[in-house]
């Protein structure tokens with residue numbers, strides 16, 4: 001596991017000015033690259049077999065489409081949630097720096113991981129009418145200074161020409177989810193989201209965007225709200241899967 005230390009953090013900031021160095025280890029890279037070959041090789045791509053619905057990867061060989069036990073035993077409201085990378089090591093550290101240490105320039109690298117999710121065949125073959133970032137509660141957004149999902153969705157929107165619209169609103173300030181199990185998370189999220197005033201998603205094919213998929217509870221709750229008010233379909237893409 002590689003952790004980003006203070007000196008590396010500083011280097012991450014420097015790499016904004018001199019983008020031709022590796023975000024993590026400072027080694028020189030080709031212009032337009034964020035990671036050197038060695039660091040790139042450490043990030044874990046999610047490869048089949050994985051759950052059709054939530055992308056949870058499995059060991060071994062399964063050749064048919066399948067759903068994991070978690071998705072089979074609970075109500076999931078999104079059609080599929082896709083992540084291309086495991087949120088471990090470098091991926092986890094970079095996302096952490098981006099979100100919690102205001103290393104906003106790292107959004108470009110995180111957005112690149114997110115774009116990889118769009119290559120998945122569950123998303124590639126589809127048309128989307130709108131991209132909706134998972135909202136933060138206004139108090140949390142003030143505290144953080146930005147909504148990471150929205151910054152990512154905006155970058156993705158520039159690359160795909162799917163318009164990005166923050167149509168959801170977080171109306172409950174939920175405590176951190178990390179210590180909660182799956183059913184506690186679902187309960188914690190109940191009525192946490194609602195459609196913004198004057199927003200209309202009837203008949204729309206929605207692509208939800210977030211940085212990390214952990215249990216899928218947040219994305220599912222957003223999808224539930226969107227479908228209740230008439231969204232035709234709701235898929236989700238995230239940069240990483242815990």
Ligand SMILES: [Zn+2]
Pocket residue numbers: 022023024025026027035036037038039040
């Ligand atoms: Zn490197």
Ligand SMILES: [Zn+2]
Pocket residue numbers: 051052053054055056067068069070071072
């Ligand atoms: Zn699943």
